[in-house]
Amino acid sequence: MILSNTQKSFAAKSNSYFILLIFLIIPLTTNYCQLTTDNNFFSPYNRLKFGNYLYKDKDYLRAAKEFKEYLKVYSNDTVQFKFSNSFFKIGRFTEAADNFKGLFFSSTLSEEARLMFFESNFFQNDFNKFRNLADQDVYLSLKYRKEIERLKFTTYFFDIATLPAENIILEPFPDSVQSQIAKFYIQKKIPLHKNPTTAAILSTLLPGAGKIYTGEVGDGITALVTTALSAYLAYTNFNAGHQFRGWLFAGMTAFFYGGNIYGSAASAQIYNARIRFDFDKEVKFYFEQRNYFLPQIDL
Amino acid sequence: MKTRLTAIFFCFLLFNIVNGQENLQTQLNYANGFFNSKQYYDAVTEYKRLLFFDSTKIYQYGANFKIGESYKAGAKFDDAIKYFSFAELNARNDDEIFETKTEIIRTNILRRTTERALQLCDDLEKDERFNAKVDTINYWRGWAFMLSDNWKSAARSFARINPNHELKLLAERTDKAKVSVTFAKVISYILPGAGAIYSGNFLSGLMSLGWNTLAGYWTINSFIEKRAFDGIVVGELLWLRFYRGAIQNAENFAIEKNLEISNKSLRFLQNEYKGTKL
Amino acid sequence: MFLLGSFCFAQTDWVKWESQQVSYELPAHQHHDYTIDKSGFGLSIISVARNAYYFFVSDLDGDNCAFLPSCSTFYIQAIKETSIFKGTLMFADRFTRDINFFKGLSHYPLLSTNKFLDPAYNYTLHSAKIKL
Numbered sequence: 271m272i273l274s275n276t277q278k279s280f281a282a283k284s285n286s287y288f289i290l291l292i293f294l295i296i297p298l299t300t301n302y303c304q305l306t307t308d309n310n311f312f313s314p315y316n317r318l319k320f321g322n323y324l325y326k327d328k329d330y331l332r333a334a335k336e337f338k339e340y341l342k343v344y345s346n347d348t349v350q351f352k353f354s355n356s357f358f359k360i361g362r363f364t365e366a367a368d369n370f371k372g373l374f375f376s377s378t379l380s381e382e383a384r385l386m387f388f389e390s391n392f393f394q395n396d397f398n399k400f401r402n403l404a405d406q407d408v409y410l411s412l413k414y415r416k417e418i419e420r421l422k423f424t425t426y427f428f429d430i431a432t433l434p435a436e437n438i439i440l441e442p443f444p445d446s447v448q449s450q451i452a453k454f455y456i457q458k459k460i461p462l463h464k465n466p467t468t469a470a471i472l473s474t475l476l477p478g479a480g481k482i483y484t485g486e487v488g489d490g491i492t493a494l495v496t497t498a499l500s501a502y503l504a505y506t507n508f509n510a511g512h513q514f515r516g517w518l519f520a521g522m523t524a525f526f527y528g529g530n531i532y533g534s535a536a537s538a539q540i541y542n543a544r545i546r547f548d549f550d551k552e553v554k555f556y557f558e559q560r561n562y563f564l565p566q567i568d569l
Numbered sequence: 570m571k572t573r574l575t576a577i578f579f580c581f582l583l584f585n586i587v588n589g590q591e592n593l594q595t596q597l598n599y600a601n602g603f604f605n606s607k608q609y610y611d612a613v614t615e616y617k618r619l620l621f622f623d624s625t626k627i628y629q630y631g632a633n634f635k636i637g638e639s640y641k642a643g644a645k646f647d648d649a650i651k652y653f654s655f656a657e658l659n660a661r662n663d664d665e666i667f668e669t670k671t672e673i674i675r676t677n678i679l680r681r682t683t684e685r686a687l688q689l690c691d692d693l694e695k696d697e698r699f700n701a702k703v704d705t706i707n708y709w710r711g712w713a714f715m716l717s718d719n720w721k722s723a724a725r726s727f728a729r730i731n732p733n734h735e736l737k738l739l740a741e742r743t744d745k746a747k748v749s750v751t752f753a754k755v756i757s758y759i760l761p762g763a764g765a766i767y768s769g770n771f772l773s774g775l776m777s778l779g780w781n782t783l784a785g786y787w788t789i790n791s792f793i794e795k796r797a798f799d800g801i802v803v804g805e806l807l808w809l810r811f812y813r814g815a816i817q818n819a820e821n822f823a824i825e826k827n828l829e830i831s832n833k834s835l836r837f838l839q840n841e842y843k844g845t846k847l
Numbered sequence: 848m849f850l851l852g853s854f855c856f857a858q859t860d861w862v863k864w865e866s867q868q869v870s871y872e873l874p875a876h877q878h879h880d881y882t883i884d885k886s887g888f889g890l891s892i893i894s895v896a897r898n899a900y901y902f903f904v905s906d907l908d909g910d911n912c913a914f915l916p917s918c919s920t921f922y923i924q925a926i927k928e929t930s931i932f933k934g935t936l937m938f939a940d941r942f943t944r945d946i947n948f949f950k951g952l953s954h955y956p957l958l959s960t961n962k963f964l965d966p967a968y969n970y971t972l973h974s975a976k977i978k979l
Binding site: 329330331332360361466486488489491492493496525526528529530532533535536539540542543544547 | 860861862863933935936937938939940941942943944946947948949950952953954969970971972974977979
Binding site for chain 3: 607609610613640642643644645647648679716718773776777780810811813814815816817818821824825828829831832835836838839847
């Protein structure tokens with residue numbers, strides 16, 4: 271009996287301990303709840319959570335806004351990187367470059383930010399500026415030095431700057447693609463152009479010859495036929511004493527003859543433009559396929 | 570003692586849930602605010618936020634539907650259809666399913682993917698759940714026909730709702746006002762320029778007739794005067810050219826006139842019609 | 848750029864957009880542009896002559912030119928881009944190319960209207976102006 275009494279009092283005691291424990295735990299759980307399922311959807315924590323979801327869903331403009339709000343309160347390298355990368359992904363390369371710059375110093379992502387800074391500049395299509403930046407040591411990345419150098423030499427295929435020596439351009443590219451890059455180099459250095467002056471001179475000597483030289487055989491033959499026919503008609507009309515008709519056809523002959531000389535030069539230029547256009551397309555496709563030999567960086 | 574404790578604990582949990590519910594409701598109102606003031610881009614953001622934090626899943630239908638409506642208002646029809654489809658997946662009853670399906674049909678009509686809209690109308694009509702809603706289906710089918718310039722079929726669809734339906738009468742009027750393209754062409758073969766006059770372009774028709782008479786006279790005259798070469802050249806380069814031109818013009822004028830008639834009715838639908846629009 | 852390849856659904860929202868009303872109307876046909884060019888005396892005279900040509904001939908003899916812009920419009924564009932002399936040479940060349948029965952074998956881009964795109968700016972002898 272005595273024993274059972276002590277048992278009871280012990281049970282009562284343990285009950286009161288239990289209550290105490292519960293009341294101790296409740297405030298803790300509420301705190302925890304607030305941390306995880308914070309009811310304010312616009313708190314920095316929830317902004318980040320929602321931003322990350324949008325970022326993953328490729329809804330970059332909206333994600334950038336959420337990250338921006340988060341970064342107003344906290345500083346975080348990863349978030350800053352994602353914020354900058356959002357601009358990069360939607361093609362706002364100037365803003366992307368500016369924001370990546372903010373991670374250059376005393377940041378865990380400094381190297382990656384430097385690479386992305388160069389990528390952002392590359393896609394702005396101002397290749398002269400890009401090469402100037404790549405030559406400045408303060409921007410360079412130790413980890414991605416090779417990647418940036420490759421990007422720099424790639425720019426020579428995209429604009430009209432004077433090409434450096436072949437071995438310099440080839441050096442940073444992997445061995446497996448060197449022969450292809452060398453092919454591009456030769457195509458860029460010595461394009462198979464047609465000379466507009468030659469085309470014009472050929473057409474002066476024989477109507478249509480310049481057009482045939484630029485590959486427009488049909489146009490060349492048409493020019494020859496129209497010029498010859500109107501010249502013949504002018505000749506026969508003058509012979510027959512039809513002065514007006516004679517001059518009319520003579521005028522037409524001059525019209526076709528002159529037009530063809532001009533057109534041959536223009537045709538050569540268009541031919542050259544097409545060579546350039548096709549080359550640019552091929553090079554762009556080649557590098558795009560290989561992601562410009564860049565590593566995928568996404569956090 | 571234990572029961573009391575459990576009760577306290579559940580009360581606390583319930584409070585947390587209710588509190589969360591309230592927040593979701595506030596967020597919904599916030600998003601609706603953007604929607605109602607036609608700031609559709611921001612509305613989409615806020616509905617997306619609502620969907621993201623809605624662990625109870627009770628807003629899945631409504632918010633997705635609203636996102637669809639926002640995209641539709643921004644003329645981003647592909648996205649609109651995507652979100653209406655999400656809403657359909659989360660619909661809780663047949664009415665909600667019907668609502669999303671008709672929205673998808675209306676968006677298809679606006680996107681000018683008429684074939685798809687008509688296909689969806691047919692599917693909906695075959696569905697036994699929606700037997701009572703056949704009028705609504707016919708209504709949107711009529712709209713699909715009207716926006717694809719098929720007024721005869723449109724009139725037929727509206728007549729199935731009501732033989733004196735306002736839109737049936739409009740579609741019928743529009744169809745009757747149109748000229749016949751084939752007739753315009755055929756009479757131009759017989760008398761160049763007649764087709765243009767039939768479609769209301771008198772000056773052009775008369776000038777066509779003039780050119781054809783003149784060129785025809787020159788051609789025939791050349792042959793009579795035994796200048797066969799001249800005759801062939803004039804006939805080929807002038808007469809045939811203007812003769813062909815008159816037929817082409819007759820067709821174009823008739824098509825254009827019909828287009829203007831259709832557009833007049835479509836303008837009425839967009840600006841003055843009082844009933845439910847797309 | 849390579850980003851284009853990865854464009855996907857979210858692309859719609861990569862630029863902030865506004866509400867936009869879509870017209871119910873069907874697209875109307877294109878007509879000849881009869882406006883008179885007032886940027887110079889010569890051009891005004893030529894555009895009046897072109898309008899007369901449109902009114903008395905071109906609008907009546909059907910659709911004959913395989914190119915876009917048509918030969919007459921090309922002529923006006925050529926004169927505007929260069930001078931009356933050079934423009935006439937350009938027109939003479941275009942006219943010859945139009946007579947060519949086998950122009951389909953050339954590199955002209957084919958438009959959805961079944962016409963060959965052949966704008967005047969490609970023939971001014973300034974290679975920077977050429978767009979393919």
